[in-house]
Amino acid sequence: MSPTSETMSLFSPALARRFDALVEKYPVKRSALIPMLLYAQDEVGYLSDAVVAEVAQRIGITELEVRNVATYYSMLRFKPAGKFNIQVCTNISCMLRGAYEVYERFQEELGVGPKGVTSDGLFSVEEVECIGACCWAPAIQVNYDFHDDLKPDLVPGILDQYRNPIQDQEKDQEKNA
Amino acid sequence: MPRLVSHPDEIKLVSRRFGMGATNIDRYLELGGYEAVKKCLAQGPEWIVEEMKASGLRGRGGAGFSAGMKWSFVPKQSAKPKYILVNGDESEPGTCKDHLIFLHDPHAVIEGTIIAGLAVGAKMGFIYLRGEYRYLLEIMERAVADAYDRGYLGKNIFGSGNEFQIITQTGAGAYEVGEESALMESLEGKRGVPRIKPPFPAVVGLYGGPTVINNAETIATVPQVITMGAQAYAALGTPRNGGTRLFCISGHVERPGVYELPMGYNLKKMIYEVAGGIRGGRKLKAVVPGGSSTPVLLPEEIDIGMDFDQVGKAGSMLGSGGVVVIDDQTCIVEFALRTISFYAHESCGWCIPCREGTDWLKKSLTRFHAGFGTDADIGNMQYLAENMLGRTFCPLGDAAAMPTIAFLKKFRKEFEDHLNGTPCPFAREGVPQLTVV
Ligand SMILES: Cc1cc2nc3c(=O)[nH]c(=O)nc-3n(C[C@H](O)[C@H](O)[C@H](O)COP(=O)(O)O)c2cc1C
Ligand code: FES
Numbered sequence: 001m002s003p004t005s006e007t008m009s010l011f012s013p014a015l016a017r018r019f020d021a022l023v024e025k026y027p028v029k030r031s032a033l034i035p036m037l038l039y040a041q042d043e044v045g046y047l048s049d050a051v052v053a054e055v056a057q058r059i060g061i062t063e064l065e066v067r068n069v070a071t072y073y074s075m076l077r078f079k080p081a082g083k084f085n086i087q088v089c090t091n092i093s094c095m096l097r098g099a100y101e102v103y104e105r106f107q108e109e110l111g112v113g114p115k116g117v118t119s120d121g122l123f124s125v126e127e128v129e130c131i132g133a134c135c136w137a138p139a140i141q142v143n144y145d146f147h148d149d150l151k152p153d154l155v156p157g158i159l160d161q162y163r164n165p166i167q168d169q170e171k172d173q174e175k176n177a
Numbered sequence: 178m179p180r181l182v183s184h185p186d187e188i189k190l191v192s193r194r195f196g197m198g199a200t201n202i203d204r205y206l207e208l209g210g211y212e213a214v215k216k217c218l219a220q221g222p223e224w225i226v227e228e229m230k231a232s233g234l235r236g237r238g239g240a241g242f243s244a245g246m247k248w249s250f251v252p253k254q255s256a257k258p259k260y261i262l263v264n265g266d267e268s269e270p271g272t273c274k275d276h277l278i279f280l281h282d283p284h285a286v287i288e289g290t291i292i293a294g295l296a297v298g299a300k301m302g303f304i305y306l307r308g309e310y311r312y313l314l315e316i317m318e319r320a321v322a323d324a325y326d327r328g329y330l331g332k333n334i335f336g337s338g339n340e341f342q343i344i345t346q347t348g349a350g351a352y353e354v355g356e357e358s359a360l361m362e363s364l365e366g367k368r369g370v371p372r373i374k375p376p377f378p379a380v381v382g383l384y385g386g387p388t389v390i391n392n393a394e395t396i397a398t399v400p401q402v403i404t405m406g407a408q409a410y411a412a413l414g415t416p417r418n419g420g421t422r423l424f425c426i427s428g429h430v431e432r433p434g435v436y437e438l439p440m441g442y443n444l445k446k447m448i449y450e451v452a453g454g455i456r457g458g459r460k461l462k463a464v465v466p467g468g469s470s471t472p473v474l475l476p477e478e479i480d481i482g483m484d485f486d487q488v489g490k491a492g493s494m495l496g497s498g499g500v501v502v503i504d505d506q507t508c509i510v511e512f513a514l515r516t517i518s519f520y521a522h523e524s525c526g527w528c529i530p531c532r533e534g535t536d537w538l539k540k541s542l543t544r545f546h547a548g549f550g551t552d553a554d555i556g557n558m559q560y561l562a563e564n565m566l567g568r569t570f571c572p573l574g575d576a577a578a579m580p581t582i583a584f585l586k587k588f589r590k591e592f593e594d595h596l597n598g599t600p601c602p603f604a605r606e607g608v609p610q611l612t613v614v
Contacts, residue, residue: 025344027258027301027384030366038308038349059366072368072525075308075350091270092469092501093427095515129352129519130270130469131309134427134499135434136179144311148179 010050015043019058033059037070045080074128082117082124084162087141090127093134098151102138103127105152109159123159179277182434184451188413188421190401191394192437195281200316202323205284211329213400217292218337225296229399231407233419237274238264238355238392239468239497241485244399248389250379251297257386261293261302262364262378265393266348266355268307269468270519271499274423274435275393279306279313282397283320287343289396291334292403294341297389301342304393305360308349317345352523356571357390359525370527371571394423394498414440418484422498426452429459429504441482448479448502460505463587467496469516470576472583473503493583508603509591513584514542520577531574534565538581545595555592559585 011019018039022032033055040051047070056063070076088094088103106125110118117124133139136148140158147158181196189195199205217225230245251259263286267275278286290302304321306314321343324330332340346364348354354363358372361383382388398420402410411419418440424447427433431453438447444466448454455461461476466483472493481491488495503512521535541558544550562578562585569575585592594602 028365031346031364033366034308034349034363035347038347069366069368073308073349073351090515091519092465092512092515093271093433093499095512096428096501096503096507129522130268130272132267132273132276132307133179134271134273134501135425136273137427137433141309144309146179146312 010044010054011040012043015039023058030059030061033061033066033069034073037066037073037076041076045083046077080117080121081126082122084123084142086123086125087128087131088125089129089131089133089137089139089141091130091134093130094138097137099138101152102140102150102155105155106159109155122163179273179280180434181277182432182436184436186442186446186451187437188439189437190405190410190421191278191282191285191397191423192435194285195277197281199282199284200280200320202284202320202327205282209404210284210400211288211335213403214288214291214295214329215335216403217295218335218339222296222298225292225403228403228407229296231411232402233411233414233417234395234398234402235418235485236392237394237398237422237498239269239470239494241495244391244395247379247391248293248296250377251299251387251389252380253298255387257384258301259297259299259387260383260389261290261297261299262357262360262383262388262390263290263302263304263393263396264355264357264360264390265304265306265310265313266352266360267310267393268352268355268523269470269497269499270516271425271427271465271468271501272497273425273427274498276310276313277423277435278393278397279310279317283317284324285397285400286317286393287320287324287330289399290343291330291341292399293389293391293396295339297387299387299389300340301344303344303346303364303383305346305348305364307354308347311347314345314347321345351525352519353525353571353573356573359571360390361388368525370525373570415482415484415487417486422483424483424498424500426500426502428502429456429507430454430502431456438483441484441487444474444479444481444483444488444500447483447500452502455502455504457504461502462505462507463503463509465499465501465503465580467494468499469501469519470494470580471496472579473509473587475587494579506603508546508601509584509588510542510546510595511601511603513581514539514546516580516584517542517577520573524573524577528570528574530565531569531571531577534561534569534574535577537561538577545592546601548595548601550592550596552596555585555589 052066056066090099115126138150139148234244235241334341351369353359354369359369363369378388414420425435464474481487485495517538521539524531524535526532562581565574565578
């Protein structure tokens with residue numbers, strides 16, 4: 001099966017090109033599997049059945065094999081998260097400096113519990129293990145962006161940054177002008 | 178951007194280009210970059226391996242194995258291609274030094290990888306970063322592309338006739354994938370389950386070929402060793418512990434940060450002088466000296482030099498360089514619970530002592546911290562942890578068992594206090610209690 005018009009529209013042309021490059025990148029094609037899944041998830045939001053099928057076909061392994069691998073990795077998910085997924089590290093270095101208070105505050109501000117998604121689909125929040133920012137604790141990631149040295153009082157400001165990205169950019173431009 | 182720190186006692190080698198714009202290849206060259214690899218091309222493989230051995234550089238990933246020795250185990254002749262694998266999975270709680278290396282000095286990683294390749298006769302290297310480090314992967318990818326453009330990578334590096342290729346790779350969230358053989362599985366597009374050893378990676382590794390795997394800091398140190406010379410590098414540290422190391426000081430100190438200090442630097446001084454002492458004038462309760470898997474030290478045990486041998490003698494490990502400082506307002510049972518729930522979450526489930534052991538430790542500690550513990554629990558947890566030691570497929574089981582044993586032994590009184598009706602003597606108004614799901 002070659003990529004059909006349906007799968008063509010599943011991924012953007014840029015991602016489809018990235019996939020073409022990925023399967024050539026490694027000495028063995030299958031090494032492209034994990035990056036492909038992650039990049040597909042970044043674009044589609046989660047590993048839908050269609051994503052799994054398409055990736056399996058591109059690598060030349062079964063869908064079952066793809067799922068077997070994907071379920072191992074904690075960043076890969078089979079259900080959509082918020083457009084901005086807030087990952088609060090609560091591991092030891094962060095815990096010692098107030099990570100649980102930050103985590104609580106995010107849940108309060110968003111009105112959702114652990115792994116909850118806001119009704120507008122904009123945010124989700126989850127507790128994660130150490131993200132390699134222990135000396136700048138407590139730390140979080142919003143999708144791939146790091147935010148360091150947090151306090152509960154900084155939480156509303158962080159949410160606003162993602163709610164009003166355009167306004168912020170304008171503000172930046174004003175500042176630079 | 179992670180905050181950079183500095184202290185007069187630091188000797189900045191690996192961190193010397195931090196904050197200096199060295200992600201730009203021209204800037205890296207201005208700052209002395211890619212000179213070490215040229216020296217290596219002139220001197221040849223045996224010389225490189227001997228220099229590395231003489232430098233006393235020991236692996237910065239945790240186990241502290243001599244880098245030069247490891248390189249010397251790779252067979253000269255091999256039917257299968259040989260590989261260099263740079264471990265940037267950096268997931269041991271308390272550790273964030275490779276983060277800064279990728280952020281500030283990606284070309285040092287590339288240069289170190291090429292030198293390792295020349296030393297063992299490998300033509301290809303992989304740089305594997307944990308999936309969460311996407312922005313760092315992009316920095317590495319840019320740097321690799323620039324190195325190709327200049328002819329520092331490719332079929333004929335530096336016009337020497339030698340070939341060396343570098344491929345970057347992303348993980349997708351898994352601590353266990355930092356274990357060397359699990360990392361190879363992951364790179365092959367599989368679940369990160371460890372392989373049985375022997376054969377060791379130096380003989381049968383990635384894609385079945387002889388493979389040198391080193392931590393990103395180890396690799397970034399290599400050009401420094403070559404530039405300054407093995408003897409000078411070794412002299413900075415203590416016997417058998419050459420050079421400097423990036424220490425990640427976190428937790429309850431006034432000035433947390435990544436500091437580059439000579440091997441053997443006194444731990445007490447590190448906490449009280451370099452990192453500014455305990456936050457808010459409080460008292461020290463405990464120190465985890467080398468990432469969350471290393472046994473906790475009491476305040477009276479920290480007057481030691483931070484090298485692999487001295488910390489070992491004190492009953493703990495230098496590990497990954499993550500020094501986690503804990504003040505007297507902290508509940509050790511809660512700290513132990515958070516530590517162990519990590520290992521329970523990250524156990525790959527392949528071998529039973531680790532999968533079941535970490536889970537039962539977590540369950541017992543959860544119940545205990547919630548105030549439903551019994552006298553027998555303390556002994557049971559100890560028994561369970563002792564029986565995990567050395568009985569798991571890879572060292573992840575030990576990583577959970579060792580700190581547990583130390584917490585129970587050194588803070589037994591605090592565990593017992595949790596049995597006396599008040600669930601946690603440290604519970605504070607308005608501070609959420611740790612509940613593990
Ligand atoms: C469970 C587990 C996780 C590990 N995680 C890492 C890691 O994130 N980064 C790393 O460099 N080494 C890690 N290691 C150590 C590696 O297996 C390996 O020893 C190391 O990468 C070798 O490099 P070095 O000799 O330069 O230290 C881990 C080991 C175990 C058992
Ligand atoms: S413990 Fe939170 S980033 Fe390491």
